Amino acid sequence: MRPVDKGIAPKQYTNYQQSRSDLAKRIGWYCSYCEMPVKNMIEVEHVVPIKNGGKKLDWNNFLLSCRYCNSVKLDKNISRKGYFLPDTDNTFLVFSYSQAKIIEPNNQLTSAKMAIAQNTIDLMGLDRYPGAINEPTDKDTRWRSKDEAWGKAQRALERWKKLPNPLMLEQIVDTAKGTGHFSIWMEVFKDEIVVKQAFIKEFTGTAKDCFVNGNPISRRGGNL
Numbered sequence: 001m002r003p004v005d006k007g008i009a010p011k012q013y014t015n016y017q018q019s020r021s022d023l024a025k026r027i028g029w030y031c032s033y034c035e036m037p038v039k040n041m042i043e044v045e046h047v048v049p050i051k052n053g054g055k056k057l058d059w060n061n062f063l064l065s066c067r068y069c070n071s072v073k074l075d076k077n078i079s080r081k082g083y084f085l086p087d088t089d090n091t092f093l094v095f096s097y098s099q100a101k102i103i104e105p106n107n108q109l110t111s112a113k114m115a116i117a118q119n120t121i122d123l124m125g126l127d128r129y130p131g132a133i134n135e136p137t138d139k140d141t142r143w144r145s146k147d148e149a150w151g152k153a154q155r156a157l158e159r160w161k162k163l164p165n166p167l168m169l170e171q172i173v174d175t176a177k178g179t180g181h182f183s184i185w186m187e188v189f190k191d192e193i194v195v196k197q198a199f200i201k202e203f204t205g206t207a208k209d210c211f212v213n214g215n216p217i218s219r220r221g222g223n224l
């Protein structure tokens with residue numbers, strides 16, 4: 001899950017829906033949880049649900065979400081406690097991505113933190129994949145989007161190995177931004193520091209203080 005930096009509130013809103021464009025300008029048109037690109041109908045998501053006391057008009061309580069993550073999350077969480085969230089933690093350190101299982105808690109974490117990572121996965125149903133323990137519904141196309149990103153990233157890596165030049169890098173970054181799923185691109189290009197640094201720089205709103213030389217580090221003020 002890509003760690004994001006929204007910056008300070010651009011203004012005070014009278015309706016939370018008004019924040020959509022400002023959020024997208026700051027952190028890109030991607031679901032903050034599953035990282036799917038959402039070019040239409042992206043939803044402003046209250047991290048702490050209004051029903052559970054979350055502030056309705058507070059920039060600090062907003063993220064962007066696809067309809068699938070939002071509709072699984074609903075008002076299940078009573079607070080931020082017990083979850084790793086992309087605006088406060090380096091969530092790139094929390095999960096590992098693989099083609100077989102797609103997303104799971106990073107096994108380098110302590111067992112307590114792995115449990116929090118799993119809670120976060122469960123909150124949005126991020127591990128729903130055909131053939132996995134949790135099957136997606138017919139409508140839930142998040143897994144297709146991830147599959148597409150895996151395929152494109154792997155083909156891009158092959159091309160990069162044959163032709164590692166600045167033009168190829170530009171093309172790869174363009175493709176990655178259009179396809180979304182920052183974490184998958186970072187995983188596939190894990191041995192290519194130059195490319196990872198370009199992803200961190202070019203995916204709008206990635207929390208740059210979460211990485212050094214393309215590698216993730218703990219986030220200041222985070223729970224890791």
Ligand SMILES: [Zn+2]
Pocket residue numbers: 031032033034035036065066067068069070142
């Ligand atoms: Zn999503």
